[in-house]
Amino acid sequence: MDFIFNYQYTWLIPLLPFLSALLAGIGLISFTRSTRSLRYYYALVSIVMVVFSMLLSLSLLWKYVTGNTDYCFLISWIINTNISLKIGFFIDPLSSLMLFLVTSVAILVMCYSHGYMLYDQSYVRFFAYLSLFTASMLGLILSPNLFQIYIFWELVGTCSYLLIGFWFTRPSAADACQKAFITNRIGDFCLLLGILGFYWITNSFDFSLITARTKDIIYEDNFSFYFLTCSSILIFCGPIAKSAQFPLHIWLPDAMEGPTPISALIHAATMVAAGIFLVARLFPLFQIFSIVMKLIAWIGVITAFLGASIALSQIDLKKSLAYSTISQLGYMMLAMGIGSYKASLFHLVTHAYSKALLFLGSGSVIHSLENVLGYNPENTQNLILMGGLRKSMPITRLTFLIGTLSLSGIPPFACFWSKDEILADTWNNDPVLAWIAWITAGLTSFYMFRIYLLTFEGDFRGTIFFKEKLFTTIKTKESDLSMLISLVILAFATILIGFISTPFCDFLNKYLNCAITDQKDTGYYHFFIVSFSSIGIAVIGILIAFLSYFNILKKNKIYNIFCYKNKRFFQELYFNFYKLSFSKWHIESIYTFFFIEGTRNLSQIIFCLDQWFIDGIVNFIGISTLLSSQSLKNQESGRISSYLFAILIGTIFLLFILPLKNSLVNFQYL
Numbered sequence: 001m002d003f004i005f006n007y008q009y010t011w012l013i014p015l016l017p018f019l020s021a022l023l024a025g026i027g028l029i030s031f032t033r034s035t036r037s038l039r040y041y042y043a044l045v046s047i048v049m050v051v052f053s054m055l056l057s058l059s060l061l062w063k064y065v066t067g068n069t070d071y072c073f074l075i076s077w078i079i080n081t082n083i084s085l086k087i088g089f090f091i092d093p094l095s096s097l098m099l100f101l102v103t104s105v106a107i108l109v110m111c112y113s114h115g116y117m118l119y120d121q122s123y124v125r126f127f128a129y130l131s132l133f134t135a136s137m138l139g140l141i142l143s144p145n146l147f148q149i150y151i152f153w154e155l156v157g158t159c160s161y162l163l164i165g166f167w168f169t170r171p172s173a174a175d176a177c178q179k180a181f182i183t184n185r186i187g188d189f190c191l192l193l194g195i196l197g198f199y200w201i202t203n204s205f206d207f208s209l210i211t212a213r214t215k216d217i218i219y220e221d222n223f224s225f226y227f228l229t230c231s232s233i234l235i236f237c238g239p240i241a242k243s244a245q246f247p248l249h250i251w252l253p254d255a256m257e258g259p260t261p262i263s264a265l266i267h268a269a270t271m272v273a274a275g276i277f278l279v280a281r282l283f284p285l286f287q288i289f290s291i292v293m294k295l296i297a298w299i300g301v302i303t304a305f306l307g308a309s310i311a312l313s314q315i316d317l318k319k320s321l322a323y324s325t326i327s328q329l330g331y332m333m334l335a336m337g338i339g340s341y342k343a344s345l346f347h348l349v350t351h352a353y354s355k356a357l358l359f360l361g362s363g364s365v366i367h368s369l370e371n372v373l374g375y376n377p378e379n380t381q382n383l384i385l386m387g388g389l390r391k392s393m394p395i396t397r398l399t400f401l402i403g404t405l406s407l408s409g410i411p412p413f414a415c416f417w418s419k420d421e422i423l424a425d426t427w428n429n430d431p432v433l434a435w436i437a438w439i440t441a442g443l444t445s446f447y448m449f450r451i452y453l454l455t456f457e458g459d460f461r462g463t464i465f466f467k468e469k470l471f472t473t474i475k476t477k478e479s480d481l482s483m484l485i486s487l488v489i490l491a492f493a494t495i496l497i498g499f500i501s502t503p504f505c506d507f508l509n510k511y512l513n514c515a516i517t518d519q520k521d522t523g524y525y526h527f528f529i530v531s532f533s534s535i536g537i538a539v540i541g542i543l544i545a546f547l548s549y550f551n552i553l554k555k556n557k558i559y560n561i562f563c564y565k566n567k568r569f570f571q572e573l574y575f576n577f578y579k580l581s582f583s584k585w586h587i588e589s590i591y592t593f594f595f596i597e598g599t600r601n602l603s604q605i606i607f608c609l610d611q612w613f614i615d616g617i618v619n620f621i622g623i624s625t626l627l628s629s630q631s632l633k634n635q636e637s638g639r640i641s642s643y644l645f646a647i648l649i650g651t652i653f654l655l656f657i658l659p660l661k662n663s664l665v666n667f668q669y670l
Helices: 002-007 012-030 032-037 039-065 093-116 123-142 146-164 171-202 207-218 222-242 251-257 260-268 271-281 290-311 317-337 341-373 394-408 414-429 431-456 481-500 507-512 523-555 558-562 572-582 584-635 640-669
Strands: 071-079 084-091
Touching (some): 012 123, 032 039, 032 123, 084 093, 093 260, 093 481, 123 271, 146 171, 146 260, 171 222, 207 222, 222 290, 251 317, 260 271, 260 341, 290 584, 317 341, 317 414, 341 414, 341 507, 394 431, 394 481, 414 431, 572 584
Antiparallel strands (some): 071 084
């Protein structure tokens, strides 16, 4: 009885942040001036609501730590003879873990946002969007079936559209939110088709029923097997778009046009995590189709390498971290594809805290540089104009370094444990995938330390590109206390969270009850072998970064770093790879040529076809009718006697001429 009593309040977890968003929205629409004057109270309400949601999530998490079983609550929403739709919530180890992850990161992002957005005129609107975004993700996590997941899936996409385009007066922000929205519509449409395909065959939206009925059906009907395989691929297209996997990854770097706290929330625990969560939720279903699992693995490893290779040369701080996110999400997809369910979720957790730390740290840097370089993001986010911040921003620098070490895979930081486990499972599964993932690990450590060195080491370079050198050294101070507290908490989480799953004490494996995976315990020996190889490639990447950038930064030869046309510094091979990386592998250029320009050219051809052919036929008929009517008009006199005479001539022709013609024909026949 105590079990049911405690679980029946789970619906409050997404409802509380939704109510805070609703309150702020009503206030902005109906009482604009009063709402803006009480802006800090609205922010406080938003934070308090998410705190209560986090406490409830922590309570659920603790229940599974102590050994409780799954719980599902459903109510009928639409009841018909042909269809029955139910809504409710479903609690299991996966959902309870994700609930705590989302709420804990959301609280820190909201506290950080108070300092970051303090002087923004749309402060209340920002917190309203933030609360709605959090509520949508929490609702998605608690969804008990594909029907309800799709509703919250679209809400998450809508909130991301609003937040990416938060500063919609900037043309770049308006374009970025439209790009994200349209790109995700491709994946969402495929997801909808896949859901409907499974419903048509299995007559259910429920996760477990779909999986059970699919197993029974595919062994009896070959057509259903191929059809459901296609439906599974269509469903996977949804996570491809939402989690920015190749080839639908192009929206995520442009999403950096939104405020930095949103970048942290999107990249850490909400939108991009939604795709990984859906694959994890449908993992037993995908395991039925081996080709789908291979597709997931290859999409993941291609995305991991692609994101890392592009991040090597980016000069925008936030976009560099965005491509890093794409790469790490690829690792998670790779783990799912090879059947390493726990390793993927483990990396999702460690990456969430590490990447939130890095993005909020970058926001602290940008926020401080605005006092020196102005409020133009092309300056404040430009790595060329940074450097020398280590003394003026010691706390930000230290926390950013912790996040950098974690993402680079250096022990004992969080991402080392999760990434190392993914690499170990990949070596056991497919050596080709493992080699690509291993090389990507080296690229990761290189570009992360490249970002760190260009941001914090050397001398401040912001004055080099201005005629008036008002600042010989940067004189900024650390960010606000609310921002620094969030950074410090995330830094501690980045250090400690990795210990929930180590070869010596694998608590996460027991918590998730990973009987659904096929991975086996390989022992300490294999762990140390893989660890030494992964640490080795990470150290090599760090050393190359130091050799490439540290000494040059010390001498302030900034142009030698960023001008890839300088072949004296870059060897021919590195020059070509750098050029390819800087151009983002020409993927966006190809998309622009085939899809944007192609669509415009096709529409122009269709327009000409419509104008000259279809309209030409109609116009020809109209002109012909007009001309024929004019010719007939000239022959009409309006005199009745003339008409009677014409009728008489016609009658004579019918009565005498035609019979005479027939007689002549018969005579010739005789």
